[in-house]
Amino acid sequence: MVVFVLVIGLLTGSPLKAQQNPMYTQYMFNELLINPAYAGVHEMFSATGVYRNQWGGLEGAPQTITASAHSPLRGRKFAVGVSFAHDKIAVYRNIYLNGVFAYKLKLSEKFKLRFGLQGGFQNHKADLTDVNVKNPDDGKFDDNRSEFLPVVGAGLFFHSQKLYAGVSSPQLLNGRLDPGNGQVGSRQSIPLYITSGYVFELSQNFKLRPSGLLKMVEGSPPAWELNAMAIFHDKYWIGATYRFKESVDFLAILQITEQFRLGYSYDLGIGNFRSTNHGSHEFSLNFRMKYTEEDITSPRFF
Numbered sequence: 001m002v003v004f005v006l007v008i009g010l011l012t013g014s015p016l017k018a019q020q021n022p023m024y025t026q027y028m029f030n031e032l033l034i035n036p037a038y039a040g041v042h043e044m045f046s047a048t049g050v051y052r053n054q055w056g057g058l059e060g061a062p063q064t065i066t067a068s069a070h071s072p073l074r075g076r077k078f079a080v081g082v083s084f085a086h087d088k089i090a091v092y093r094n095i096y097l098n099g100v101f102a103y104k105l106k107l108s109e110k111f112k113l114r115f116g117l118q119g120g121f122q123n124h125k126a127d128l129t130d131v132n133v134k135n136p137d138d139g140k141f142d143d144n145r146s147e148f149l150p151v152v153g154a155g156l157f158f159h160s161q162k163l164y165a166g167v168s169s170p171q172l173l174n175g176r177l178d179p180g181n182g183q184v185g186s187r188q189s190i191p192l193y194i195t196s197g198y199v200f201e202l203s204q205n206f207k208l209r210p211s212g213l214l215k216m217v218e219g220s221p222p223a224w225e226l227n228a229m230a231i232f233h234d235k236y237w238i239g240a241t242y243r244f245k246e247s248v249d250f251l252a253i254l255q256i257t258e259q260f261r262l263g264y265s266y267d268l269g270i271g272n273f274r275s276t277n278h279g280s281h282e283f284s285l286n287f288r289m290k291y292t293e294e295d296i297t298s299p300r301f302f
Contacts, residue, residue, distance in 0.1 A: 024052065030286070
């Protein structure tokens with residue numbers, strides 16, 4: 001059913017819009033995926049992989065694989081990074097590849113402001129030959145379609161050791177996807193993300209870190225979510241997110257070693273959507289590496 005609805009939306013040019021940007025529950029631990037100014041924030045080489053299986057049990061539901069890495073350059077004022085995502089939704093397969101550049105401005109001993117830019121491309125592909133149709137002579141389903149669109153994004157990221165706030169748009173270009181065969185294309189939406197969080201040190205071995213995200217896209221109501229994570233001994237994290245009118249998400253993070261952090265989250269749909277799927281699963285693995293023994297390793301809370 002999902003495949004049928006998505007394909008009809010593409011071919012008829014109806015107001016139906018597919019998920020244009022992959023969504024993540026654990027974004028707050030790898031904001032490079034939505035904000036290029038995040039590059040270099042860990043002050044060492046950092047690489048993260050994410051696998052997300054969204055809306056389990058629903059035919060054609062999104063599956064996303066991402067890989068990203070970023071690092072400061074010598075002098076630590078500049079940072080570079082790269083991000084890759086493969087997003088599959090029904091017969092659609094989207095690939096995103098971006099290079100990232102960021103600059104760090106030291107405002108004081110505690111506070112820093114980072115400016116980031118990214119550039120790359122998106123490849124949108126529709127495998128229409130995979131669709132089962134009653135009329136095999138229907139020319140609308142006799143080929144695969146692939147289209148490349150450029151990507152330009154920008155962001156700001158303000159932070160200290162325990163506070164952060166960011167504003168970004170990973171895609172500033174208003175491109176148009178052309179389905180071909182004389183059909184009406186769909187215009188890409190320009191998203192705006194606003195994020196923030198703070199770490200409260202309640203005792204030597206217990207911290208509480210609330211955070212939030214607001215996403216605004218032209219033509220859609222604002223989408224927001226609130227998260228709270230309890231941190232024990234700077235090693236064990238457990239928490240939950242409320243995604244407005246969509247889901248309640250449960251998260252667990254384990255700092256396995258100084259270099260490796262493993263994350264898992266489960267999204268439970270709420271409202272009418274809860275009965276149509278078995279929830280969403282997301283796994284993440286982060287690796288960090290110091291360049292010299294003199295580099296100071298301190299707990300990173302975002």
